[in-house]
Amino acid sequence: MLSPKIIALEEGWNNEIKAKAIDVLEDMLNTGLDKNKPRLFDPKEYVQTYTTCYNMCTQRSPYNWSEQLYQRHGETICDYLSKTVLPALKQKSGNALLTELTVRWSNHKIMNKWMRLFFMYLDRYYVKHHSLPTLDVAGLKHFKTLVYNEVKKDVVNAMIALIDAERDQALIDRALVKNTVELLEAMGMGSLDAYVTDFEDQLLASTKEYYARKSQEWVESDDAPAYLAKAEVALEAEAARVAHYLNGASEPKLLRVCEHEILELRETVLLEKEGSGCRALLANDRKADLARMYRLFGRVPNTPTHGLPPMAALVRAHIEQMGNDIIDRREARLSEGAKDSNQDPAFVKELLALHDKYLAVVSEQFGGNALFQKALKEAFVEFANRDVGKHTNAELMSSFCDRILKSGGEKLGDEDVEAFLEKTVQLFSYLTDKDLFAEIYRNQLAKRLLNQRSASDDAERLMIGKLKLRCGSQFTGKMEGMLNDLAIGHDHQADFESYVKADSSRSTGKLDFSVQVLTTGYWPTFASIDAHLPPEIVQCTKVFKDYYDEKNSKRRVTWMWSLGNASVKAFFGKKAYDLQVATLQAIVLLTFNPVDGASQTLTYAQVAERVNLPDEHLKRVLHSLACGKYKVLAKTPMSSRVALTDSFAVNTKFSCPMRKIRVPMASLDESHNPKRVEEDRTVAIEAAVVRIMKARKALSHQSLLAEVLSQLAFFRPNPKVIKRRIEALIDREYLERDPEVANAYRYLA
Incomplete structure (x- = not known):
């Protein structure tokens, strides 16, 4: 058997590999590739070269030429790069350099590919066995060492010049930059080190310099909205630039540099720019500009002086x-002599409109951001608790709700009523004295319910539900109890009527008598008046008391005459009227019934003796009957005030086109009892102190103060008041001063 022919190194290299493959490949690269030819070498040509390499690598030693072929593979590539590629690049600059480089890089990839294919057997055995760089990697390293490192400075400068030209609105060949970026990425050999070190760092530095110059030009020539519009366009362009031809990892770094130069360093000037800063945009309702300002400064990291906090402070x-x-305008009206009433719907509507407006701005233009929600809250807390005149804002808000909810008040549809209630509750949430609002609202609710002036039970429950949602069931428990009292009142009345009909001895006479039973704990404290009643009413009250004692033997009935109402039939000459009056008005009117057919004239003292009403109440009743809109009594002498020396008689000249008349009377009770509010606050403070100390056992004064303030949700007391309550608890031996630690307390179990 014949041995295979041994291929000598020079013979195989020169006659087969170099002449038939490498020289042909280099010639193709130098003269230009034929785009119509799908493969540079047909299979037969390629296999012939591959086989020669294979045979030269598999011959027995000393004729195994693997090492020599690996070395000549590298020398061939280096020789081509040094003598052909590098001189061609050295002759070029700017765009021409980039164009030439991308062509040469493309050719090198083709050369590297075919050289790897020709010498593939080396990769499979020799390279692996000797832990050498693969043919692909070796080819890349040669390109990086001999070509890239020599031209990279000029290449990077040319790329940055193109990018700056594009920033100045010039049209550039983006594909050229993209191809060059791909080369930079390849030079990292699997990492972005070359891209970052050789190009990105320089790009970021030039970007910083470019936008430092541009932002200075913009800030000097443009107002804030125009500046921000340019800034937004620039930032979008930089993001698009990365997407089109830079590496994606550059985007956050590039945008951060732009944001720092365009926004962060110019923020204070832009926010406070006269005539176009943040407050000017708010004043002029520039919603689109505000939204852009929020979007852009939202990109800047938040610090006390940068990002969104400074903008929120201006808002x-x-x-x-x-x-x-708004508060100042109300104060001015009062100082000019306007009536200081607890009814000022125009003022409350102004506050509601202001809140509506800026709540929408925070929600829509500022994306509901927590910083701006806090800014809105703190602003409203500041002025919503600034009271002007003798009526607090809490009272004005409650009276506004009363106006909406009672019949004959604001003429609104159901949807409008609900909308106004929701807005008022939002405004109420900024009050520090929520307990004061609750006390006033409860008094007004009681009057609406007892005088049957409530426009809608559903609306009343809706409002209480909204307050409950904000403040919890503890806040609205008594109000809900009031509504429940009225709900079961119909059952009481039906039972009472059945009780009366069951026995003729229980007759209420000719009076149509009905009673509303109220639970003392739910309702406000009303004036209890021991008036002298007409016999007819006395009989009715006796029958009801017997009925109620029979039904509830452990409960005591107390009559509140100041809350009742009556319908009195009155004759003036031959004309009859139905007077809708309060119970006390009815009692006073009945004292003027004719005696033996003759009309009576009574002095103030005589009326007081017959009805047994305190002067403060009797004066109001007589004023409503003799000096009000409907003067059913005649007063002597005529005046607008009731004096102890006046005398009264039925007004025989009284006439009214209406048959049914409601005679109004000023309320006998205050809108709220300040003393009761203070008592409730005292209890709440002491309860909070005891609750905290029971859990913590020992606390310093400042810590206890802070915890008490954090727990009191419905009002914010003065720290001095809390200190007095702590001292009171020490006196009552709930707490003691810590003998070992100054300004500290201990809980006494």
């Missing part, structure tokens, strides 16, 4: 100024 200051302007 707060603006809203606070708008609110204080």
Whole structure:
């Protein structure tokens, strides 16, 4: 058997590999590739070269030429790069350099590919066995060492020049930059080190310099909205630039540099720019510009002086100024002599409109951001608790709700009523004295319910539900109890009527008598008046008391005459009227019934003796009957005030086109009892102190103070008041001063 022919190194290299493959490949690269030829070498040509390499690598030693072929593979590539590629690049600059480089890089990839295919057997055995770089990697390293490292400085400068030209609105060949970026990425040999070190760092530095110059030009020539519009366009362009031809990892770094130069360093100037800064945009309702300002400064990291906090501070200051302007206008009206009433719907509507407006701005233009929600809240807390005149804002808000909810008040549809209630509750949430609002609202609710002036039970329950949602069931428990009392009142009345009909001795006479039973704990404290009643009413009350004692033997009935109402039939000459009056008005009117057919004239003292009403109440009743809109009594002498020396008689000249008349009377009770509010606060403070100390056992004064303030949700007491309550608890031996630690307390079990 014949041995295979031994191939000598020079023979195989020169006659077969170099002449038939490498020289042909280099010639193709130098003269230009034929685009119509799908493969540079047909299979037969390729296999012939591959086989020669294979045979030269598998011959027995000393004729195994693997090492020599690996070395000549590298020398061939290096020789081509040094003598052909590099001189061609050295002759070029700018765009021409980039174009030439991308062509040469493309050719090198083709050369590297075919050289790897020709010498593939080396990769499979020799390279692996000797832990050498693969043919592909070796080819890349040669390109990086001999070509890239020599031209990279000029290449990077040319790329940055193109990018800056595009920033200045010039049209550039983006594909050229993209191809060059791909080369930079390849030079990292699997990492982005070359891209970052050789190009990205320089790009970021040039970007910083470019936008430092541009931002200075913009800030000097443009107002804030125009500047921000340019900034937004620039940032979008930089993001698009990365997407089109840079590596994606550059985007956050590039945008951060732009944001720092365009936004962060110019923020204070832009926010406070006269005539176009943040407060000017708010004042002029520039919604689109505000949204852009929020979007852009939202990109800047938040610090006390940068990002969104400075903008939120300006928003707060603006809203606070708008609110204080509303308060100042009310103060000016009062100082000019306007009536200081607890009814000022125009003032409350102004506050509601202001809140509506800036709540929408925070929600829509500022994306509901927590910083701006806090700014809105702090601004409203500041001026919503600034009271002007003798009526607090809490009272004005409650009276506004009363106006909406009672019949004959604001003429609104159901949807409008619900909308106004929701807005008022939002405004109420900024009050620090929520307990004061609750006390006033409860008094007004009681009057609406007892005088049957409530426009809708559903609306009343809706409002209480909204308050409950904000403040919890503890806040609205008594109000819900009031509504429940009225709900079961119909059952009481039906049972009472059945009780009366069951026995003729229980007759209420000719009076149509009905009673509303109220639970003392739910309702406000009303004036209890021991009036002298007409016999007819006395009989009715006796029958009801017997009925109620029979039904509830452990409960005591107390009559509140100041809350009742009556329908009195009155004759003036031959004309009869139905007077809708309060119970006390009815009692006083009945004292003027003719005696033996003759009309009576009674002095103030005589009326007081017959009805047994305190002067403060009797004066109001007589004023409503003799000096009000409907003067059913005649007063002597005529005046608008009731004096102890006046005398009264039925007004025989009284006439009215209406048959049914409601005679109004000023309320006998205050809108709220300040003393009761203070008592409730005292209890709440002491309960909070005891609750905290029971859990913590020992606390310093400042810590206890802070915890008490954090727990009191419905009002914010003065720290001095809390200190007095702590001292009271020490006196009552709930707490003691810590003998070992100054300014500290201990809980006494």
